[in-house]
Amino acid sequence: MKETIGFPRALLYYYYYPAWRSFFESLGQTCQVSGKTTKAVIDSGIRVTVDEACLPVKAFHGHVLSLSGACDRVFVPRLVSVEKKAYICPKLMGLPDMVRHNCKGIRQIIDPCIDMSRNSRAYIKELYATGRLFTRNPLKISVARRKAKQAYEVFVRLLQAGLTPIDAMAKQDFHLLQYFRDSGTSCNTLSRHDEDVRSPIIGVLGHPYILYDSFLGMNVLDRLHLMGAKVVTMDMLQPAVVEQAAAKSQKRVFWTIGRRLLGAGYYFLMPGTVDGCLQMSAFACGPDSFIGELLQQESARSKQKVPFMTIIVDEHTGEAGVLTRLEAFMDIVERSMLR
Ligand code: SF4
Structure with missing residues (x-):
């Protein structure tokens, strides 16, 4: 069944949304991103989080709340590590737990654990488990995974060509090949x-x-x-x-x-x-x-x-x-x- 997956426009959305979107869209799902951050979004996040939380985490909660009623599930990954021997901030590791505890009205959360610190097998298992929420066909999940990887690689190329993530996401939708043909470069020391x-x-x-x-x-x-x-x-x-x-x-x-x-x-x-x-x-x-x-x-x-x-x-x-x-x-x- 086709579902709408909500993506809070906060935290590592700015790095990984192109890959996540590609993954879920390849599985036939619709992606819904929360609106831009506003004072009302921040205020609603502040109301449900502890004082000690940093501003971006408070904003994330506000974005999750703003998606309430607009989607079937909200994507809140548990980001532990995205490379070997290095980690993401602990506040992002505990994000699904914080959201579950603080945002009572949110019905369902998709929270794969992304941990690439040791080997990629656990991470791939998590991707397949996430894919199985929407299909029993492992081939479809494999294609979605490959497309997500390609989308991410193109996105990184755009960043290194001098675009901000916002511009790169917009470019990914339009005339991408033309962009690379015109700019003729992918790096900028x-x-x-x-x-x-x-x-x-x-x-x-x-x-x-x-x-x-x-x-x-x-x-x-x-x-x-x-x-x-x-x-x-x-x-x-x-x-x-x-x-x-x-x-x-x-x-x-x-x-x-x-x-x-x-x-x-x-x-x-x-x-x-x-x-x-x-x-x-x-x-x-x-x-x-x-x-x-x-x-x-x-x-x-x-x-x-x-x-x-x-x-x-x-x-x-x-x-x-x-x-x-x-x-x-x-x-x-x-x-x-x-x-
Ligand atoms: S690194 Fe952690 S504590 Fe710092 S702003 Fe990001 S989430 Fe907050």
């Missing part, structure tokens, strides 16, 4: 000498669910564009560049996104890569608190300083305050470019 040398290049760090959510991220990417800056996020860098820079850390960071943030941050703070580095962080985020500290230390150590600023967002952050800080930051960047 940064070079300040490429083009547009007068525009400041700002490296922006942050979890995807903050940066690309215009409400949580206070539209920072658009604001920087409007201020004349060229923006580069960690997702636009080649993984090898990020890994190489992250290896500078004395101890390997075992959080997947934390390690990427640190690597991209170290790379952005190298003189000659970008003109300024901005970190967007969530209040009450454990991994961000020490990544931010390590980057502050790196910035302080560097002789040829790249301007570096951290903005911490929570449910009380106002746009006016963020705008003032951004303007001051861009003034510093422009002055440092004159040196």
Whole structure:
């Protein structure tokens, strides 16, 4: 039977929705994404979560609640690990339990456990178990799995070609091959000498669910564009560049996104890569608190300083305050470019 699967537009939706959508659509299901984050969504999430939860987790709950009545089941995966010897934040590991406990009106949750830390067999078993909710035909599930993998690979290529996840998702629907033919490239190791040398290049760090959510991220990417800056996020860098820079850390960071943030941050703070580095962080985020500290230390150590600023967002952050800080930051960047 055809069902509607609800996808909260929050947390790792920004990385994995293209693959998830492809998987469920290949099995003949309809995908329904919650609307954009608004104050009402955040407020409803805050009402059902504990105070200690970080803002993105509160927002996730708000998105789940907004799907109530609009779908047959809500997709809330238990994300443990997406690569060997590295893990996702524990709050994402416990997400299905939190949602079940906090969102009473939600009828059914699909919660496969994604754990690739040891081998891929357990993960494949989970995919088949999820597929069997809709078909008894293993061949169909196998095709859905292959299509999801292809969709994800194309999505990653688009990110590395310089698109944000939002733009990449839109591009995936339209004229994809034409896009690659026109752009002729799939990677972008940064070079300040490429083009547009007068525009400041700002490296922006942050979890995807903050940066690309215009409400949580206070539209920072658009604001920087409007201020004349060229923006580069960690997702636009080649993984090898990020890994190489992250290896500078004395101890390997075992959080997947934390390690990427640190690597991209170290790379952005190298003189000659970008003109300024901005970190967007969530209040009450454990991994961000020490990544931010390590980057502050790196910035302080560097002789040829790249301007570096951290903005911490929570449910009380106002746009006016963020705008003032951004303007001051861009003034510093422009002055440092004159040196
Ligand atoms: S990494 Fe930080 S912001 Fe993301 S879910 Fe964990 S605590 Fe929240």
